[in-house]
Amino acid sequence: MRQQMVSNMILYQYALNKSLQSYIQADRFAPSRWAAPGVLPVFDEETKDSDPSFFDEESAPSSASQKDSYDDFVDSIQEDGEIEGDSSSYRVLSSKSLADVVEALIGVYYVAGGKIAANHLMKWIGIDAELDPEEIPPSKPYSIPESILKSINFEILEGALGIKFQTKGLLVEAITHASRPSSGVSCYQRLEFVGDAVLDHLITKHLFFTYTDLPPGRLTDLRAAAVNNENFARVAVKHKLHVHLRHGSSALETQIREFVKDVQEEISKPGFNSFGLGDCKAPKVLGDIVESIAGAIFLDSGNDTSVVWKVFQPLLDPMVTPDTLPMHPVRELQERCQQQAEGLEYKASRTGNIATVEVFVDGIQIGVAQNPQKKMAQKLAARNALVVLKEKETAAKKETEKDGEKKNGSQMFTRQTLNDICLRRQWPMPQYRCVNEGGPAHAKRFVYAVRVNTSDRGWTDECIGEPMPSVKKAKDSAAILLLELLNRNYTDMPGGK
Numbered sequence: 001m002r003q004q005m006v007s008n009m010i011l012y013q014y015a016l017n018k019s020l021q022s023y024i025q026a027d028r029f030a031p032s033r034w035a036a037p038g039v040l041p042v043f044d045e046e047t048k049d050s051d052p053s054f055f056d057e058e059s060a061p062s063s064a065s066q067k068d069s070y071d072d073f074v075d076s077i078q079e080d081g082e083i084e085g086d087s088s089s090y091r092v093l094s095s096k097s098l099a100d101v102v103e104a105l106i107g108v109y110y111v112a113g114g115k116i117a118a119n120h121l122m123k124w125i126g127i128d129a130e131l132d133p134e135e136i137p138p139s140k141p142y143s144i145p146e147s148i149l150k151s152i153n154f155e156i157l158e159g160a161l162g163i164k165f166q167t168k169g170l171l172v173e174a175i176t177h178a179s180r181p182s183s184g185v186s187c188y189q190r191l192e193f194v195g196d197a198v199l200d201h202l203i204t205k206h207l208f209f210t211y212t213d214l215p216p217g218r219l220t221d222l223r224a225a226a227v228n229n230e231n232f233a234r235v236a237v238k239h240k241l242h243v244h245l246r247h248g249s250s251a252l253e254t255q256i257r258e259f260v261k262d263v264q265e266e267i268s269k270p271g272f273n274s275f276g277l278g279d280c281k282a283p284k285v286l287g288d289i290v291e292s293i294a295g296a297i298f299l300d301s302g303n304d305t306s307v308v309w310k311v312f313q314p315l316l317d318p319m320v321t322p323d324t325l326p327m328h329p330v331r332e333l334q335e336r337c338q339q340q341a342e343g344l345e346y347k348a349s350r351t352g353n354i355a356t357v358e359v360f361v362d363g364i365q366i367g368v369a370q371n372p373q374k375k376m377a378q379k380l381a382a383r384n385a386l387v388v389l390k391e392k393e394t395a396a397k398k399e400t401e402k403d404g405e406k407k408n409g410s411q412m413f414t415r416q417t418l419n420d421i422c423l424r425r426q427w428p429m430p431q432y433r434c435v436n437e438g439g440p441a442h443a444k445r446f447v448y449a450v451r452v453n454t455s456d457r458g459w460t461d462e463c464i465g466e467p468m469p470s471v472k473k474a475k476d477s478a479a480i481l482l483l484e485l486l487n488r489n490y491t492d493m494p495g496g497k
Contacts, residue, residue, distance in 0.1 A: 011099035177247035188292035195295030233282030341469030
């Protein structure tokens with residue numbers, strides 16, 4: 001229901017209802033394209049020579065061709081003043097753009113005037129989100145059986161949180177799983193719903209006002225690393241909140257025990273913080289109770305978000321920063337392959353309860369991993385592939401350095417070197433030709449050949465380079481081979497024999 005209230009399509013309709021589209025500057029202002037309201041666009045030079053006035057019938061074009069052009073132009077003017085088929089007379093805005101504008105306006109009002117101003121704007125737009133403190137019903141009375149109260153060590157739990165609850169029943173509900181046999185206490189799901197929204201709001205606010213110079217995409221990455229179930233689950237283990245969970249599932253107990261063991265190994269590594277990108281998948285319940293506890297604190301404090309942040313800021317420490325932000329292995333591998341113009345492909349299979357994911361780069365398998373969860377297997381396979389690729393890059397770099405030492409120290413021959421030689425010897429510039437161009441759009445490969453017409457020996461043999469991800473690199477590859485050929489034939493060249 002909440003998602004429907006703030007969906008892009010709903011926000012888009014709100015924007016149309018308030019005619020916000022007329023205020024949006026979709027393109028940069030271009031003086032050459034601007035015309036005052038009521039003034040028709042200027043024709044090209046040929047039309048301007050005739051100097052017609054479209055507002056004076058006496059001075060309208062007299063020739064037949066000019067008259068036809070004039071009539072066609074007038075007929076093309078629509079009732080609303082726009083010119084048919086002329087893209088400069090109207091703007092195309094997507095529904096998402098209008099929805100984004102609504103969200104941005106709410107953000108501006110919140111930053112400038114706080115919650116009251118933001119609520120005022122939302123009410124004006126049509127979003128029914130205004131709350132009158134006097135209309136908020138009091139928290140329901142919690143009648144918790146004495147046996148349950150005695151089974152919970154409130155002193156340790158509240159000590160870990162750093163807060164004393166006025167209504168203990170809220171805290172009991174926050175740690176009660178749906179698998180717990182009915183005992184008059186509701187499960188934590190409603191509190192989780194509230195806590196999820198509160199934590200999302202508080203962490204977003206913290207990141208926005210802390211890193212004022214970061215672009216929106218980077219802020220989104222930071223929030224995604226801080227607000228996710230995997231990260232919250234590790235917070236629960238770190239502060240031993242999981243030991244207070246009330247549930248009735250032996251399978252869940254086994255999952256929690258195994259996860260706690262894995263996380264403790266992660267934490268033992270100096271300086272390690274995965275921010276939810278660790279090698280082990282967390283049971284969802286552990287992240288849920290962190291959110292439900294946040295919801296319980298919010299309600300217990302009279303809907304005061306500052307109290308929630310005071311409790312959770314130390315619990316979430318260390319918070320993710322731009323310097324410590326980890327990149328998801330799948331995304332890192334994808335961006336790396338795009339930069340190198342390499343083809344990336346995943347192949348997944350399942351045998352029983354185990355998923356196997358293989359990673360192929362340019363058709364060669366370089367990573368594989370297995371895990372009960374397919375997404376985790378993909379993440380581990382991508383991580384393994386990155387390790388292999390980085391090892392290959394390191395080895396190639398060392399090999400290049402060795403080759404450079406053999407060729408006049410660290411000199412690397414390129415097209416410019418070949419051009420310089422041609423200029424000094426008064427030869428025509430090298431002639432390149434494309435031998436082959438293939439591969440998918442995201443992983444193009446180019447092969448180029450080159451030859452030179454020497455003044456004393458005629459045309460050299462054509463040297464064909466290696467397949468490369470760009471035309472420049474392909475030409476460089478061919479130029480290197482031709483330079484090696486020239487070095488063998490001319491002893492007075494750098495590196496010549």
